[in-house]
Amino acid sequence: MCEVRQPALAARPGRRTALGFLGASIAAALTACSVSEPTAAAGPSASAAGRALPPALTAARAKSAAPEALRRPGSKRIRRSFIPDFKLPPVQHGLAPVLTKIETKHPVVFLTIDDGVTRTPEMVDLMTDYDYPASIFLARNFVQADPGFFKQFAAQGSMVENHTVSHDINMVTQMGYQHQLAEINGMQDYVQQQFGRRPALFRPPGGAYSPVMRQAAAAAGIKAIITWEAKASAGRMDYQYGNALRPGDIVLMHFRPEFAADLAAFRAAQQAAGLEVVLLEDFLGVA
Numbered sequence: 466m467c468e469v470r471q472p473a474l475a476a477r478p479g480r481r482t483a484l485g486f487l488g489a490s491i492a493a494a495l496t497a498c499s500v501s502e503p504t505a506a507a508g509p510s511a512s513a514a515g516r517a518l519p520p521a522l523t524a525a526r527a528k529s530a531a532p533e534a535l536r537r538p539g540s541k542r543i544r545r546s547f548i549p550d551f552k553l554p555p556v557q558h559g560l561a562p563v564l565t566k567i568e569t570k571h572p573v574v575f576l577t578i579d580d581g582v583t584r585t586p587e588m589v590d591l592m593t594d595y596d597y598p599a600s601i602f603l604a605r606n607f608v609q610a611d612p613g614f615f616k617q618f619a620a621q622g623s624m625v626e627n628h629t630v631s632h633d634i635n636m637v638t639q640m641g642y643q644h645q646l647a648e649i650n651g652m653q654d655y656v657q658q659q660f661g662r663r664p665a666l667f668r669p670p671g672g673a674y675s676p677v678m679r680q681a682a683a684a685a686g687i688k689a690i691i692t693w694e695a696k697a698s699a700g701r702m703d704y705q706y707g708n709a710l711r712p713g714d715i716v717l718m719h720f721r722p723e724f725a726a727d728l729a730a731f732r733a734a735q736q737a738a739g740l741e742v743v744l745l746e747d748f749l750g751v752a
């Protein structure tokens with residue numbers, strides 16, 4: 466799979482960003498939630514901790530210019546908020562940008578899970594136990610028999626994105642613009658109808674993309690095409706570069722029978738690398 470780096474990624478080496486976070490002691494005082502594994506999140510709408518603070522905490526807050534701690538609905542822990550140091554490139558010349566990894570200094574990693582063919586309660590339990598948010602790229606024809614299953618992930622902090630209607634891996638070579646647009650738009654409509662949000666991200670079936678696909682994605686309202694830098698499959702990690710996860714990596718997984726083993730492999734790699742699992746949509750500001 467070819468890899469397209471967006472020019473904007475490399476254009477901001479001097480941009481120093483603050484990893485703003487609420488002190489763990491304050492966070493602990495605000496709720497009984499564990500803060501042992503804080504995960505970053507961003508977005509002005511997700512504030513959870515800023516209201517009706519006792520005076521002492523208000524004073525402590527006032528001393529800090531940091532954004533507030535966040536807690537997603539259904540999440541067991543407070544997520545550390547921060548200012549992302551990566552700006553999503555805009556659609557240019559009608560082409561949606563393609564992201565294989567995120568250029569960031571923050572110790573974060575992004576989990577993405579595709580398709581939706583296999584569905585077991587264990588998958589929901591594991592994601593809930595680990596409190597991992599993931600971008601979930603679903604294909605309508607794989608999931609339309611049971612969209613309710615994926616609503617559990619939405620409630621757990623994950624977000625549903627677009628992986629086409631029919632999951633035709635020859636889409637990029639055998640479909641014209643209008644057909645590709647219909648594949649993407651059809652899934653936009655389905656996700657909107659089932660999950661109440663129009664996807665911002667698109668993953669091509671099989672991962673291959675083209676200028677025509679980038680055009681169709683942009684026309685459907687997609688903000689970025691997301692490929693991957695590493696994947697968890699057959700119970701182990703595969704890396705396109707090196708042999709460990711790095712900050713900003715986008716990791717591919719699937720809803721497959723070996724989900725537990727794949728997620729365990731990812732978790733081991735994530736913890737070994739000292740990275741936090743962050744929702745890609747939060748980081749890109751497209752949640």
Ligand SMILES: [Zn+2]
Pocket residue numbers: 579580628632669670671
């Ligand atoms: Zn797929």
